[in-house]
Amino acid sequence: MTAAPSATAFPITRSATPVPAAERAARMENPIFGKVFSDHMGYAVWREGEGWGEHQIAPVANLPLHPGAAALHYGQQVFEGLKAYRWADGSVALFRPDANAARMARSAERMALPAFPEADFLAALDALVALDEPWVPSAPGTSLYLRPALFGSEPSLLVVPPLEVTYTLTACTVGAYLAPSKQGASIWVTRDYHRATEGGTGEAKTGGNYAGGMRATQQAHEHGCSQVLFLDAKHGRFVEEFGAMNFMAVRRDGSIVTPRLSGTILPGITRDSLLTLFRDEGREVEEKDIAIDELIADVRTGEITEIFACGTAAIITAVGQLKSDDFDVTVGTGEPGPVTVAALTRLTDIQYGRAEDPHGWIRKVV
Ligand SMILES: Cc1ncc(COP(=O)(O)O)c(C=O)c1O
Structure with a gap:
């Protein structure tokens, strides 16, 4: 039996200026889907010949992206979407994240992008959700939406698979899905x-x-x-x-x-x-x-x-x-x-x- 490949560590740099608790609570009150981001993000970079590196969990920040980055021109991009759910006992759970990891690998293959290893996909989710746990809401039906993505970040206008690919993981507090009593x-x-x-x-x-x-x-x-x-x-x-x-x-x-x-x-x-x-x-x-x-x-x-x-x-x-x-x-x-x-x-x-x-x-x- 072969052991499952172990995950790469995602060293954590905590934000020096996290959103203060009162402001966070206000933002989490009635969040518009995909607009209320947590304090941190996951990040890694793949380079041809080197593989994946620079793994980290860091404060959410704009990326240093060249205007010639491949994804901006040719759409070399894949993403995933899953949620972290707050349980009544205060704990937090993900639902089938391994299935999202596998689908992102299949999407990446179709788009000629390198796969992001499943163990790292899960390790980044675990680390980010644990760190930004205060952003996981507890009102019924609410959750923390997680958005892993891969995109061609190499500055190059050649129409070829990119030689540099960036991975990001962002998280957004989201409100309750529609109550079932509503009109269809x-x-x-x-x-x-x-x-x-x-x-x-x-x-x-x-x-x-x-x-x-x-x-x-x-x-x-x-x-x-x-x-x-x-x-x-x-x-x-x-x-x-x-x-x-x-x-x-x-x-x-x-x-x-x-x-x-x-x-x-x-x-x-x-x-x-x-x-x-x-x-x-x-x-x-x-x-x-x-x-x-x-x-x-x-x-x-x-x-x-x-x-x-x-x-x-x-x-x-x-x-x-x-x-x-x-x-x-x-x-x-x-x-x-x-x-x-x-x-x-x-x-x-x-x-x-x-x-x-x-x-x-x-x-x-x-
Ligand atoms: C085009 C499309 N179909 C179906 C789904 C449902 O997929 P899932 O249940 O994995 O979220 C999604 C959402 O991710 C989607 O974007």
Whole structure:
């Protein structure tokens, strides 16, 4: 048996000017997603021929980035998103960080970037969350959102894999996911834009996928919808995913249907966790191509009773309406249905330590 590779140490430089406790509490009161950064960050640099070095946890600061840095021009960038959850006993836990590490390695390979070793990915998370633990909120449903990223930082306008890559890890206090009692979201199904193509970068978590989707989200807003749903690029017919969440539907018989991982959608960790929990409770789960015309017909007849979006940031968002140029349908009652609400409870109970963790998904940090 070979031992797991050990992590590189991340020496800590504490901020000389951390946000004072009263100001921190004020910022954490009602945080806008992704705006309330903690005091510190993780950092490392990879250089061709040298590998990874300069590992550190340091005060959050602007980076010394040359305007010719590769990522600014050619989008050589990948990232991850996961959360640290405060438990009732005051401890703090991460949820499946090993899955994020593995996905970032796959994304990096697709974008011709060097992998950041899993042991270091986890060590940096442990160190940053322990140091910035006061930024982990305790109000129900809140958390510390963690954002590892890799980007080509070499000053070079050559269109080649970069010879220097920077790793950063930032953390943001985030508010509660939407309460399940709220009205379901209105979704615009775009026929004008596609997120990904076969052989493209759809299953990598890379910035360009999101940049390319922004116009579609604007279009959704113009139609009075909060989010966009993308269809496949080849046929313009099969449901892929939302702008930053995976798609799931519930049939009248309680079974679950979700798009298969075709290579053009992001393999969500929330998606995988929910499918596992649904199977645990004996539900039939089908991963398949879902044609939008059949889906709309099934929503109209009541064969599909619930639809929801799932992902780390918002966990689960119930879908109330699906709209496009040629349809406008209400899903079920338009409010979050029982399977959606129960799934949110089941998953968050594990994440917040209120229920047993049957699959070993929890990593205690503090
Ligand atoms: C495009 C896209 N799909 C799906 C997801 C859901 O993935 P996860 O559950 O791992 O957060 C995300 C969020 O990270 C995403 O950006």
